[in-house]
Amino acid sequence: MDTDDDLPDELKGSKPQYVALARQSLDSEYMVTVGSGWKVKGGDNIVLRLDLLPTKWDGTILLARSKNNKFLAENPSTKGH
Numbered sequence: 001m002d003t004d005d006d007l008p009d010e011l012k013g014s015k016p017q018y019v020a021l022a023r024q025s026l027d028s029e030y031m032v033t034v035g036s037g038w039k040v041k042g043g044d045n046i047v048l049r050l051d052l053l054p055t056k057w058d059g060t061i062l063l064a065r066s067k068n069n070k071f072l073a074e075n076p077s078t079k080g081h
Contacts, residue, residue: 011038011047019066020048025056037063 018037024030035050046063 007038007049008040008047011040014038016066018046018048018063020050021062021064022054022057022060024054026058031062034061036066 016036017039019033020035020037021031022034024032032052032054034052034054035048037046037048039046048061048063050061
């Protein structure tokens with residue numbers, strides 16, 4: 001999705017604080033970006049917007065901080081971020 005029309009008003013126009021990653025397939029170490037996450041003000045909740053899901057997916061999503069993320073820097077197989 002290229003627009004943030006479906007996000008709550010308080011999140012529109014803001015950059016996501018999290019990136020949602022999933023393995024490309026069950027036997028793959030390759031991870032793809034499948035969505036984004038925004039922390040909701042005044043709480044510990046996160047709004048998660050998924051843009052796609054890999055085929056043969058096991059349902060597991062890694063939700064990682066998107067800025068200065070040590071995991072992303074150390075794992076070059078995470079594409080799309």
